Amino acid sequence: MKIIVHDLQQQEFAGWVDDPNAELTVLSDNDTIRQCMGCFGCWTKTPGVCVIKDGYQNIGELLSKCDELIIISKCMYGSYSPFILNVLNRSISYMLPYFVTKNGETHHRNRYDHQFALSVHFYGHDITEAEMGTARTLVAANSMNLYSIGNKVYFHNSLQNVKEAVL
Amino acid sequence: MKIAMINGSPKPVKSNSALMLKTLDPLISTGNELTYYNINKRPLTIEQYCELCRMDTLIIAFPLYVDGIPSHLFRMLVALEEFMRVEREQEIYVYTIINNGFFEGRQNHIALEIMRNWCTRCGLHFGQGLGQGAGEMMGFLEKVPLGQGPLKNLGKAMESLAHNIHSRSMDESMLFSPNFPRFAWRFSATHSFWNATAKKNGLKKKDMLKRL
């Protein structure tokens, strides 16, 4: 399955893909997502599932069935935009709480024997060099923690360019 | 000086970020007016955003989330940038205290860069950032005097931070781990934290490993 997580308005994204089906899941912002409250319940209460039941509790499980994760985000200060961050914050049940040491640094053990390819399309009309550098480092760190098969980072100065690159 | 003490943890109670602010408070309170802000339960009000634009200094304490900034804090920063563009009249210095779950405090370097980029966009001065590793240990060390035992690095960093806040200086950021062996941290985090919490919730080890 392919997953697209994007922060575009419904009308901006309309017509980009056919209706969602078994092969494609689209996560977008309809103003109902709640913030992670740092309780670790997705590890120690209901392992694998977030305790906040707002429709976004199953992101960890979704990722375990994903072969290709595509993130489309406005680049803000070298970070993802709030909705994308919110989705990522709510997805840590994809990992286990337990630790491994990789290259001398601590990371989490994986819950699933599964890997997906990760690509991130940042858009914005005035992204600075410094912000691009930060964003690349951020995606590489995420890729490491999510055990993704590599990571690709793109910067676009218009939504039209994002659309052409993603489709 | 008017100093805002902003807690960027989303936890409803007992955050490590709050402990960081509490540790810093006595080192900077003399002669300054400190005002605390929480965004864990509800977003800031328009009045509070405007107040922040009239501060001399912002201290932002927050946990590292997915190698970056927690989403609710990020929403606040995005909104604050708009307010700063319109409302700000004086020079504002920003200092951040990040804490992360993994042992190595250096893993906070990306969040620090994002804060720096945010300051640039807002026209604020980025003063200094601290990054404490093994953050969830902080609650267990409340009785340990600052600057001693596992809190030795934190003590030095807090002194440097307090000095820089007082003198409105910019300085090298400091990312560090507790003065405590990593294997011992890892052992107690695994058993006394994850497994003990799960057990309290009636779960067994195999439940924790569940695949869906």
Ligand SMILES: Cc1cc2nc3c(=O)[nH]c(=O)nc-3n(C[C@H](O)[C@H](O)[C@H](O)COP(=O)(O)O)c2cc1C
């Ligand atoms: C959703 C989520 C994501 C996290 N991501 C990271 C991470 O990428 N790296 C890390 O070292 N710790 C991570 N942590 C651990 C927190 O940074 C750590 O628990 C911190 O001590 C919490 O601070 P607080 O009590 O001030 O909220 C994460 C925790 C949560 C809940």
